[in-house]
Amino acid sequence: MCLVFALIHLVPGDPVEVMLGESAQPADKEALREALGLNQPVHLQLLDYLARLVRLDLGTSIYSRRPILDILLERIPATIELGIAALWVATFLALPLGILAAMHRNTLLDFGAMGFALVGVSIPNFWMGPMLILVGALWLGWFPVSGREGFMSLVLPALTLGTAMAAILSRMIRSALLEVITEEFIRTARAKGLTEWRVIAHHGLRNALLPVITLLGLQLGALLGGAIITETVFSWPGIGLLVVEAIQRRDYPVVQATVLFISLSYVLVNLLTDLLYAWIDPRVRIQKGP
Amino acid sequence: MRMWAPLGLVLLWASMALLGFVVPLAPEHIDLSKILVPGGAEEWLGYDDLGRPILDRLIMGARTSFFVAFAVVGLSLCVGTMIGTFGAFMGGWVDHVLVRIIDVFLAFPGILLAIALAGVMGPGIDNVVIALSAVGWVGYARLSRAQVLTVKERDHIHAAIAIGTKPLRIMVRHLIPLVSAPLIVEASFGIAGAVIAEAGLSFLGLGVQPPAASWGSMIREGTRYMLVAPHLVITPGVAIMAVVLAINLFGDWLRDWLDVKDQTRLG
Numbered sequence: 158m159c160l161v162f163a164l165i166h167l168v169p170g171d172p173v174e175v176m177l178g179e180s181a182q183p184a185d186k187e188a189l190r191e192a193l194g195l196n197q198p199v200h201l202q203l204l205d206y207l208a209r210l211v212r213l214d215l216g217t218s219i220y221s222r223r224p225i226l227d228i229l230l231e232r233i234p235a236t237i238e239l240g241i242a243a244l245w246v247a248t249f250l251a252l253p254l255g256i257l258a259a260m261h262r263n264t265l266l267d268f269g270a271m272g273f274a275l276v277g278v279s280i281p282n283f284w285m286g287p288m289l290i291l292v293g294a295l296w297l298g299w300f301p302v303s304g305r306e307g308f309m310s311l312v313l314p315a316l317t318l319g320t321a322m323a324a325i326l327s328r329m330i331r332s333a334l335l336e337v338i339t340e341e342f343i344r345t346a347r348a349k350g351l352t353e354w355r356v357i358a359h360h361g362l363r364n365a366l367l368p369v370i371t372l373l374g375l376q377l378g379a380l381l382g383g384a385i386i387t388e389t390v391f392s393w394p395g396i397g398l399l400v401v402e403a404i405q406r407r408d409y410p411v412v413q414a415t416v417l418f419i420s421l422s423y424v425l426v427n428l429l430t431d432l433l434y435a436w437i438d439p440r441v442r443i444q445k446g447p
Numbered sequence: 448m449r450m451w452a453p454l455g456l457v458l459l460w461a462s463m464a465l466l467g468f469v470v471p472l473a474p475e476h477i478d479l480s481k482i483l484v485p486g487g488a489e490e491w492l493g494y495d496d497l498g499r500p501i502l503d504r505l506i507m508g509a510r511t512s513f514f515v516a517f518a519v520v521g522l523s524l525c526v527g528t529m530i531g532t533f534g535a536f537m538g539g540w541v542d543h544v545l546v547r548i549i550d551v552f553l554a555f556p557g558i559l560l561a562i563a564l565a566g567v568m569g570p571g572i573d574n575v576v577i578a579l580s581a582v583g584w585v586g587y588a589r590l591s592r593a594q595v596l597t598v599k600e601r602d603h604i605h606a607a608i609a610i611g612t613k614p615l616r617i618m619v620r621h622l623i624p625l626v627s628a629p630l631i632v633e634a635s636f637g638i639a640g641a642v643i644a645e646a647g648l649s650f651l652g653l654g655v656q657p658p659a660a661s662w663g664s665m666i667r668e669g670t671r672y673m674l675v676a677p678h679l680v681i682t683p684g685v686a687i688m689a690v691v692l693a694i695n696l697f698g699d700w701l702r703d704w705l706d707v708k709d710q711t712r713l714g
Binding site (some may be wrong): 275276278279280281282283284287288290291295377379381382385386389390400401404405409412416419420423424 | 554555556557558559560562563566567639643646647650651652653663666667669670673674677680681683684687688691692695696
């Protein structure tokens, strides 16, 4: 929280200067500084900011003059919708890829799946997006180019964000499965004559999912970063687009509040992942602390 | 030899970056009669929305991404390694404070912090380097700290302390060389990350400013004319993809060759 504050306030460059332009009158600059509280000492500004934060008062946007909390609340659903859709796409792509690669290790199938994953990691969102628009919206004409109107408009952004995640996720699933497969209970399961499918699905995957879920929580940061770019490509009215717009409009209170919000939700999700981890894996609950 | 193809691509990238200084290019030359002309035998890679040659701009973009990537990784590798090694070697409250600082930085999604920093400092290529380095050093600090903790109790370190070697000399001569292999592997993936990050920031309009060229800003400008001239977007995208893929493959090879355990791949 303080880092965000420091970031905005200690970085060289005067927001007032930027907002009013070079030719502004000194008196006007002083008035704006007064209005924003920027003429106060930095530690007083910080205290003031924290005090208002406790009351959920994020301030008002310099650009639209609306309370930032309202703006945030109206943008959040779109990002959550996109995030969940992307997560679905990623899971649907990555699970079969990772499992197939692990089951047929060092075969053509494995190299194919992992090669696909590597290509997926190397394609940036801001290129994948336009390419999907080109194919899906312009050539095939199946989906709208951008915006957020109905289910069809969700498909392309979710694919953009989802494939990038799927690439990382399938590598994780593969290596986690490979680690589990050497365990003795897998040999037991095979020895008692279960089909390979049951061995993998019931005994292998369940154990392999634990590290994957933890890593998935950490990957959320990458997802959020990707969301900023994906939302910009598709004009998807979520949090990410809000940050970019606010930066372009030099709307510092909005930048500050949005960055703070995204960071907090990132920390919160990682906390939830830890709890989820304990819920899924009884061994974590029994061992107390590392 | 699985390293040659990626290495060749990386060298091509490097030579494109350096070529820009030698070969007379006209990346900002506007030829209105050639607006949006697609690539062909005569036109090489074609022309953009202002009639500027895309090949020339691609080479200038290679220079941008090359220098930004190496500046960012070089800077964050040096700073991060020094901080991490220092913390682990000193131990005690110094280490505690540094770990706290690292934790605070890790609590933020890196790219978001870079976007916010670049946004607040204003666009520009040096600000991109600063923003990405400010985010990038943390990974190297954490990695070098963990590595130094495992080797600092070795006999030769105790011997060096016993004969009164200065701490700085111990760190630079005896500790850092021992832990450099995983750091080099991490740095090679870091270059791929920096290329994407630079292009991403430029795509958002926070990187190089027009008329200078970056692969990210070329995509940004190209998306407006995608319907009539898709080659504006396709060409720089293929360039980014090829370079990043090559660096990732090279990093994979380097990791196996140096026999480093997989730790933070693609993190």
